[in-house]
Amino acid sequence: MRAVCWQGVNKVGVEDVPEPHLINPRDAIVRVTATAICGSDLHLYDGYVPTMFRGDILGHEFMGEVVEIGPGVRDLQVGDRVVVPFPIACGGCWFCQHELYSLCENTNPNAAFAEKLWGHSPCGIFGYSHLLGGYAGGQAEYVRVPFADVGPIKVPQELSDEQVLFLSDILPTGYMAAENCDIQPGDTVAVWGCGPVGLFAIKSALLLGAERVIAIDRYPERLRLARDAGAEALDYESTDVLAALCDLTGGRGPDACIDAVGMEAHLHGVVGTYDRAKQAMRLETDRPGVLRQAIMACRNGGTVSVAGVYGGFIDKMPFGAVMNRSLTIKSGQTHVHRYMRPLLERIQKGEIDPSFIVTHRLPLEQAPQAYAMFKNKQQECVKVVLRPS
């Protein structure tokens, strides 16, 4: 079969690889009908996530048709149309039973390595480095799905692939980012980054009762989408973001700040250059420009919700601001399983139509061009959906 493989920094290729087979009793094999490139795939592409190896199959946003199930899989049949959550969760451990699925204790075979970097290990994730299990991803014709009776959700035929595909990651991720803000009536929420997760966070924050949402980006097409989603837009290239947020909120700052950017923030000036240099020399793993700004902007006693991916260690973290101003920081890989069913219901009711973010539809074979275009934000690219032929 054909699969998108990581081949090195800034290099992916579509290769012929063996078709997946069942390894464990609770596995299923899914024939992929649609898969997307995630902003977090760009961290792999750019080489900032350790333990990637040439030949690793990428992709953690995918859906398709069940073509084979192991003897341990109940509740799923061959022929079912399913969307698969990106975290792999067993359903049986204490974390799964408390709906903290991305913290499942049983699905990362390389947990000992993750513990060295992070203290404890989260769950395994499809196509997202060997640190997170080394599972082959879904940007392929077929994919092996472990614990298939826990993760995949069956979706009705009347909804299109593009309406349900994003249940796999970015819609729940944007939703959880807003949910973590504990939004109260009258709240103002600021969202850094108007990519797919940021856009879904804007929609979710309004859905959860935010009075207003202020969105921050620099690409005109993304700022336009943010405005269409109901936010006020700030271009950080022409605005002093901290001053503007202060001004827009009567001097207090936003009640909650969402970082939907993560480890590769593009900031200008001395601090931006400092982070770029330190990251290039591997003296810090992440460029935390947005996180610092979100902390400094947030009102006293407010919440900073971090949805963007961070990998390791950051510098010049203004923790004095967090402590002295009673800020709450909430974060985490999304507990996707928790949100799939309620969000599917919202899609069915017409409250959300996630397909508005798709700007490019390409065959799987064009993945290398798609990665380059998405990375460089060419052709106003916001979201790429790939289809295996």
Added chain:
Amino acid sequence: MATEPHPMDERGGPPRAPAPAYEPAHGRGALRRVARVGRRVGSSLERVDEAAMARALGWFSIGLGLAQLLAPRALGRAIGVGERPGLIRMLGLRELANGIGLLVAKRRGPWAWARVGGDMMDMALLGAAARADGASSAEDTSAGNRRRIAVAGVAVIGVTALDIYAAQKLHRTEAARAPAAMEVRRSVTVNALPEKLYSFWRDFENLPRFMKHLESVSVAGGNISHWVAKAPAGTSVEWDAEIVEEQPGRRLAWRTLPDSELFHEGSVEFQPAPGGRGTIVRVDMRYRPPGGRIGARLARFAGEEPDLQVYEDLRRFKQLIETGEIASTQGQSAGRRSVIGRMSLGGRLS
């Protein structure tokens, strides 16, 4: 003077009476006489701790080494061996390396023994110089040189005695510090009741399902079971174990039979976690592999860290209980791997 027990025996076996205190064999050889002198000097140094002694010898080495490197001709004349700057500089390098080793190494014993070796070399060279000098013609300079060589020789003998004393002392304390048996304690919290976990574990034939290095365990009857484990380099080790403690639902302990090829004992405890969070499973294992400390080091070299091994076994135990299977990516699809990828994957990292 040496009253602590001899370092743990290399071979396994049930605990034995402490070995007799170290008693050196008294012989006629020059080396033994030097050692005896060293011990006599040593008895007055008894209260000087060996780390301070190692440091002093280290700085002495560095001082001597620098003198040999920077002023080889003057030094050669002073000890009566004449102008041999090349050889003396080489000896200076040796001294420097030795000195640094004594100052910075974690285990200083080998470096102290290296100094003893260096002393032997120095004495041999002085002897050779004296003989060569005796054969030379110029009478008066020769007599002066022989005297200088003799003085240097006495100094070397004195230093050698000190070196031997320090080396023995360092060797003994460092050997006593090094663990002879590997001991591992690990715990994991499992989402199940203690009774269930206990009965799964009590059926020893289940152990190879999650202990990666076990090939099989067969219950021979009663409390005795026969274990077969994979060992480094494709070999296997077998032993018989007996259950020595059994508290249903709480604790289980086992130990190898006395005549086994290796010594192994272990226990597992099942303690309810607070707030209905399942059961804390604590494993405590001690074993001396065949080949003793050397075997253990070889095993470590081959990547078989016992601590990580037990921990990963416990993770697999948890997975088996909580999910009925063990998470794996063995045999899954991938694109073309690089050489580095092929070398890195498939072992600890999958």
